[in-house]
Amino acid sequence: MPHDRERWEERYGAGSPRNDAPSEFLVTHADLIHGRVLDLAAGAGRNALFLARRGNAVDALDISIAGLRIARAAAVDAGLRLLAVQVDLESFPLPRERYDAVINIRYLQRSLFEPMQRAVKPGGIILFETFLKDQQSIGHPRNPAFLLHRGELRSAFSRCELLAYEEGLFETHSGRAYLARMVARRPRRMD
Helix, strand or coil: CHHHHHHHHHHHHCCCCCCCCCCHHHHHHHHHCCCEEEEECCCCCHHHHHHHHCCCEEEEEECCHHHHHHHHHHHHHHCCCEEEEECCCCCCCCCCCCEEEEEEECCCCHHHHHHHHHHEEEEEEEEEEEEEHHHHHCCCCCCHHHCECCCHHHHHCCCCEEEEEEEEEEEECCEEEEEEEEEEECCCCCC
């Protein structure tokens, strides 16, 4: 989507991101994540850099070249293993069984639910955090296409073993937000 890309290029091109702290949910469950990690819609890399600092090799995908440049520069300065790749996730095919973990923080593209499960190796971890429909009542985003219904995330990943799952209103370093949060393990076999 050219319009979407332009919006993100403008946001990241204006300088440092407003928030460079990793997701608190990711920090809480980081000990479950090892090896090669895919960060979907990585933006300026706040979560990818956190995982790279922990010794993970991270592939950070995003539509914004400006955001990825910020992430890549920080990784190079710190000597971290981070591959930044500009892609449109609406058309980019995710590889199969390549990653030990896949993370998706505050981005919703329902068509990626199945490819995410296939991108992680059997026994690998999927960590997902994004907004619930209730978010419309307190702030951004408001577009229903970018908001989960209660129970939707749990249902979409029902073939996986749920290690942690929560929905509700949370206080985060970026303010209050209605979120669905999940850590799941891909089964050894996907039927």
